[in-house]
Amino acid sequence: MIRLQVNGAMQEVVxxxxxxxxxxxxxxxxxxxxxxxxAHGSCGACNVLLDGAPARACLVPAVLAVGQEVVTLExxxxxxxxxxxxxxxxxxHALQCGYCTAxxxxxxxxxxxxxxxxxxxxxxxxxxxxxxxxxGYDGIVAAILGAAHDARR
Numbered sequence: 505m506i507r508l509q510v511n512g513a514m515q516e517v518v519x520x521x522x523x524x525x526x527x528x529x530x531x532x533x534x535x536x537x538x539x540x541x542x543a544h545g546s547c548g549a550c551n552v553l554l555d556g557a558p559a560r561a562c563l564v565p566a567v568l569a570v571g572q573e574v575v576t577l578e579x580x581x582x583x584x585x586x587x588x589x590x591x592x593x594x595x596x597h598a599l600q601c602g603y604c605t606a607x608x609x610x611x612x613x614x615x616x617x618x619x620x621x622x623x624x625x626x627x628x629x630x631x632x633x634x635x636x637x638x639x640g641y642d643g644i645v646a647a648i649l650g651a652a653h654d655a656r657r
Contacts, residue, residue, distance in 0.1 A: 506570050510535070511579030519566040526550040526561035529576060537577035537606040541635070548634035549603060551610035552576050558614045577606040585613050588654045592647035600638035608634050612648045621652035 506519045510533060517532045524543075529535040529552070538561055541549035545560040552561045553575040580586040589612050593599050598608075608631070615621040615630040627645045636644065 506567055508566070508569055508574055509572070510574045511576060517566075521565065521567055523566045524562050525552070525554075525559075525564040525566045525569050525574065528566040529561060529574070535576045535578050539603055539606060541603065541607075546633075546635065547604070548607040548611060551607035551634075553579075553610065553614075558610055577609060580609075580613065583613070585616050585651065585655055588651040589613060589616075589647065592651040592654075593644070596643040596647040596650065598640055598643035598647040600636065600640040600643075604634060604636045604638075608636070608644055612644075612651065615648065616652045616655050621648050624649060627652075 505516055508515045508517065515533055517528055519528050526538050526540050529538045530540065538552055539549035540562055541547035543562045545563040548560070550561040551558050554564065554569065555572045586609065589609055593605065599605055611631060611634050612621070615627065620630055621627050624645050627648050631644070
């Protein structure tokens, strides 16, 4: 049994030493926005915030998240940057199949917070670790650029 701080609430879950944080979030806590795409950390679909920084939840053993704050996309429901990003993703048709969307949104929010989404080249560099199999990158980049512009106002 481990205790995890997830989306502002303390959760007790059964976890084996080999269980990834992504598996625990999805299978034991029902937080399905965290996707398991490749299980190698290559696609970014499993991005969560771990103590405020993006982390590949498929690579983090759940036991190592004890004592850290875990925030999933569900925990950012009312976040002002995330609200702007979700509206921009919809307006720019950046929501193709949706599998990568949660990880993309987590990465995009981090870029905007750090001021690293000022132009398309910077955004593309920031998304280098995110894989969209639908090749929706133009819409994704446009959406992030628009949300970043809104955040600077």
